[in-house]
Amino acid sequence: MSIRTVDDLMNLLADCEDAWDMPDRSGDPVDILDHDRQCAELLRRDFPDDEELQVAGLVHDIGHLLRPGDDAGHGRHGADAVRGLLGERVARLVELHVVAKRYLVATDAVHAERLSASSRRTLVAQGGALSEDQVRAFRHDPEFAAAVALRRADDAGKVVGLEVAPLESWRPVVERVVERAAQRAAERVARG
Secondary structure, X not given: XXXXXXXXXXXXXXXXXOOOXXXXXXXXXXXXXXXXXXXXXXXXXXXXXXXXXXXXXXXXXXXXXXXXXXOOOHHHHHHHHHHHHHOHHHHHHHHHHHHHHHHHHHHOHHHHHHOOHHHHHHHHHOOOOOOHHHHHHHHOOOOHHHHHHHHHHHHHOOXXXXXXXXXXXXXXXXXXXXXXXXXXXXXXXXXX
16 A cells, blocks of 8 residues: 555544554553654654654554554555654664564663563564664664654553644644655655
């Protein structure tokens, strides 16, 4: 599935209300929409000038809705769905949030201990902790710091009852990210 318009994206996000990362609801204690909005809010607070990172937080788990039960592939499915609309960077961050989890488990014992039961369970399907070579390679990725920030927000954005901005309040931010992505795509075409 490829999301083509802001309206389509906002509708898909709205469909994440009362949809869960695990079909049997044994995973995170909040639904996907609440979780994604909490992540986006944390990223807006900590990275107010990086709207692409914020939007990546807003959409990072839509792969759970697109392909229920595919924990290992949910980052890739979400990235593939938003790439054409939100641009390569947002898509890459969505995909990398799973790699960043594996990185943090490999490099931060405290972080690994604090993973939710659901995150520990899905870690196995996602390939477990990164190897030393994979850690080194990931640290050289241009999006390393942003992906780790997204992952930390992902782990923190699971608070039952937390009040966050309504989904529709994110529309102007999403529209700006879409506009910048379209401008970059047009510049690439013009360069040939």
